[in-house]
Amino acid sequence: QVEFVESGGGLAQPGGSLRLSCALSEAFSDYYAIGWFRQAPGKEHEGVSCIRSRDLVTFYGDFVKGRFTISRDNAKNTVDLQMNNLNAEDTGVYHCAPSGLVSGSCDYGDFEEWGQGTLVTVSA
DSSP states (O other), rough: OOOOOOOEEEEEEOOOOOEEEESSOOOGGSEEEEEEEOOOOTTTOOOEEEEEETTTTTEOOGGGTTEEEEEEEETEEEEEEEEEOOGGGGGGGEEOOOOOOTTTTTEEEOOOOOOOOOEEEOOO
């Protein structure tokens, strides 16, 4: 069974940082890309960032504006998201999932098997 296990969320103050980690049960190379998607209360999932397996090219949502960095840890078989300069709008549950690209944006398509995710709360 394919699983994506997210960790690293928590409470951060505005301007603070968190580092999220997504543990993969399958090889990273088995996927076209792995992405981080977040869901704010009452809203749909939106693409935060994704990394393409064949060349490690990265993509970010416009709202990231240079604050986040996605990376792959080969030794741990994880895809990590370093989030800096957090603001209240970054609050939500963060999930990782297989990702495609639609017009240069990370897209989860019809993926439905979301894990528990990791909650990020940005508040003073």
